[in-house]
Amino acid sequence: xxxxxxxxxxxxxxxxxxxxxxxxxxxxxxxxxxxxxxxxxxxxxxxxxxxxxxxxxxxxxxxxxxxxxxxxxxxxxxxxxxxxxxxxxxxxxxxxxxxxxxxxxxxxxxxxxxxxxxxxxxxxxxxxxxxxxxxxxxxxxxxxxxxxxxxxxxxxxxxxxxxxxxxxxxxxxxxxxxxxxxxxxxxxxxxxxxxxxxxxxxxxxxxxxxxxxxxxxxxxxxxxxxxxxxxxxxxxxxxxxxxxxxxxxxxxxxxxxxxxxxxxxxxxxxxxxxxxxxxxxxxxxxxxxxxxxxxxxxxxxxxxxxxxxxxxxxxxxxxxxxxxxxxxxxxxxxxxxxxxxxxxxxxxxxxxxxxxxxxxxxxxxxxxxxxxxxxxxx
Numbered sequence: 533x534x535x536x537x538x539x540x541x542x543x544x545x546x547x548x549x550x551x552x553x554x555x556x557x558x559x560x561x562x563x564x565x566x567x568x569x570x571x572x573x574x575x576x577x578x579x580x581x582x583x584x585x586x587x588x589x590x591x592x593x594x595x596x597x598x599x600x601x602x603x604x605x606x607x608x609x610x611x612x613x614x615x616x617x618x619x620x621x622x623x624x625x626x627x628x629x630x631x632x633x634x635x636x637x638x639x640x641x642x643x644x645x646x647x648x649x650x651x652x653x654x655x656x657x658x659x660x661x662x663x664x665x666x667x668x669x670x671x672x673x674x675x676x677x678x679x680x681x682x683x684x685x686x687x688x689x690x691x692x693x694x695x696x697x698x699x700x701x702x703x704x705x706x707x708x709x710x711x712x713x714x715x716x717x718x719x720x721x722x723x724x725x726x727x728x729x730x731x732x733x734x735x736x737x738x739x740x741x742x743x744x745x746x747x748x749x750x751x752x753x754x755x756x757x758x759x760x761x762x763x764x765x766x767x768x769x770x771x772x773x774x775x776x777x778x779x780x781x782x783x784x785x786x787x788x789x790x791x792x793x794x795x796x797x798x799x800x801x802x803x804x805x806x807x808x809x810x811x812x813x814x815x816x817x818x819x820x821x822x823x824x825x826x827x828x829x830x831x832x833x834x835x836x837x838x839x840x841x842x843x844x845x846x847x848x849x850x851x852x853x854x855x856x857x858x859x860x861x862x863x864x865x866x867x868x869x870x871x872x873x874x875x876x877x878x879x880x881x882x883x884x885x886x887x888x889x890x891x892x893x894x895x896x897x898x899x900x901x902x903x904x905x906x907x908x909x910x
Contacts, residue, residue, distance in 0.1 A: 537584035537654055538564045542574045542592045542601070548617050550707045551640075552587060554726025555650055570594035571601040578609045585653050590618035599625075599637065606634035613653035617646070620675065640706065673733055676704050676767045677803035681711060684796055688770060689713050691792040695784040697772040704768050705729040711770075719757060719773055728761050732769040736807065745805045747793065751782070760785045762793045765804025770796075 543549050549567070556563050566583075568574050571594035574586060586605060590598040602614040614635040625637050636649045684702060692700040692714055699714030707726035732748060739746040750761035758774040758781065772789065774781050797804045 536562050536564055538566060538582065540566045540568060540574050540577050540583050540586045542568055542571060542586075542588040542598070544569070544589065544591075544593055547640075547706070547708070548587060548589050550722045550726050551617065551646070553723050554707055554729075555647055557723060557727055558647060559651065561654075571596045571598075571604075574601060575604060575608065578605055578612055583609075583612055585650075586612060586614045588614065588616055590616055590622040599635070602633075602635035615646075615649055615653055673705065673736070673766065673807045676706065677800060677806070679710075679768065679800055683799060685711055685713070687792050687795055691770075691788055692772065694788045695772060695781060697774055697781070699773045700770060701725065701773075702764075702768065702770045703729065705733040705766065710768075714773070716773055719759070724759070724771060728769060728771065732761065732763045733766050735763055736766045736805065739805070747790070749786070749789070760789065762789050764793055764796050765800055766807070767804065768796075768800065 539552065541549060541552060549565075552565065566577060568577055571588070571592055574588065577583060578586060586602070588598040588601055592598055592601065594601075596604065598616040598618070602616050605612055605614050616635055616637045618637065618639045620640055622639060624639060625633075630637055636653065638646050638649060681702075688700050688702055688711055691697075697714065698718065699716035700711070701709050701713075701716055701721055701724070702711035703709045703725035707722065707729045709721050709725050712721060728750065731750065735746045735748040738748070745765070748761075748763035750759075752759040752761075754776050756776045758776055760772040760774070760781070762770050762772070762785075764770065770793070772781075772785060
C-alpha cells in the first residue's frame with residue numbers, strides 16, 4: 533500500500549464524504565480522495581489505477597447498488613477492500629452473512645464500527661487486532677428527531693451576538709450542518725461537525741455515570757481560533773467560533789450558552805435524549821396466541837342502550853354590543869320611485885335593452901320567439 537492511501541468514493545448525496553473526512557481526521561491520517569459519480573466510473577477507476585480502498589453508498593447512480601458494486605470489484609480486482617455505507621432505511625444484512633462477504637457493510641448511524649472497519653481495510657485485520665482493547669458495543673441511537681430550524685435560528689443568532697462570537701453553527705450528530713451564521717468560513721464547518729458529532733452523542737453514557745441527562749460543553753483553545761461546543765441533548769449541538777485572541781469568552785459562553793442550550797433542549801422535547809434502545813416494543817405473539825386470535829370468538833351480549841345521551845353544551849357567542857346612535861329611519865326611510873317598477877318587466881323595454889347592448893341582427897330574439905323557446909312565460 534502506498535504511504536498515502538488512494539480512496540475511491542461513490543456518494544451522490546455527499547453525506548458519506550463528510551463521514552470519510554471526519555473519520556480520517558479522527559485517525560490522524562492523510563488520504564487522497566477520488567470522487568466518482570457512478571458505479572461504472574468506480575469500476576473504471578479501480579481497473580485503471582492503483583486504489584487502496586473503495587467506499588460507496590448503498591443507493592448510487594448507475595445500473596447497480598453499492599453491494600452489487602462491491603461484489604463486482606471483488607471479482608475484477610481481487611484484494612481491493614470495499615466498504616458499503618448504507619442509510620438507516622437501506623437493507624440490513626445478517627451478521628453471519630457479512631462474515632463471508634467480500635466487503636464490509638455498515639448502516640448509519642455508525643461511529644466506532646466504521647472507524648474499526650476503515651482501519652481493517654487500510655491496515656489489515658491482524659495489524660488492527662494488535663492494539664485493540666475490548667470495548668462496549670455501540671449503542672443504536674436511532675433516528676434523529678425533527679426540529680424547527682426557524683425557531684432554533686431565533687435563539688442561535690442572538691446567542692452569537694450576546695457572547696461576541698465570530699460565527700455559530702448548529703449540526704446533528706451525523707455531522708450535517710443545519711444552521712450556519714456569521715463568519716464561519718475561517719474553519720472547515722463540515723469537518724468540525726463530523727469530529728464533534730460522536731463526542732456529543734456519547735454524553736448519553738456519561739449521563740448514566742453522573743445521573744440524569746448530562747449537559748456537555750467542549751472547549752478548544754487554539755492560537756488562531758477558539759471553539760465552544762454546546763450539546764443540545766445527544767442528537768444536536770451548536771458550535772460558537774471565536775478569534776483566538778478573545779480570552780474573555782469563557783464566562784459569557786458558560787452563562788448565555790447554557791441558558792440558550794436549555795431553551796433549545798426544551799424545544800426539542802423528550803426526544804432530545806431518546807435512543808432506539810429506550811423505545812418500548814410489545815413482545816411478539818406466540819403461535820398459540822395467534823391461533824386463538826384467528827378462531828371465531830363468540831359475540832358478546834350487547835349492552836342495553838342508555839336511556840338518553842347526556843346533553844352537550846354548545847358554547848354561545850357573546851351578544852354584540854348595541855349601537856347607541858342607531859337610526860332606522862336613516863336606513864329604511866329613503867323615498868323610492870315606484871313608477872320605475874312598472875317598466876321593469878315590460879317586454880318592449882326588455883327588447884330595447886337588448887338592442888342597446890349591441891347584439892348582431894341575426895342574434896336577436898323577439899318577444900314571440902322568446903315565448904316559443906321557453907325563455908319567457910306568457
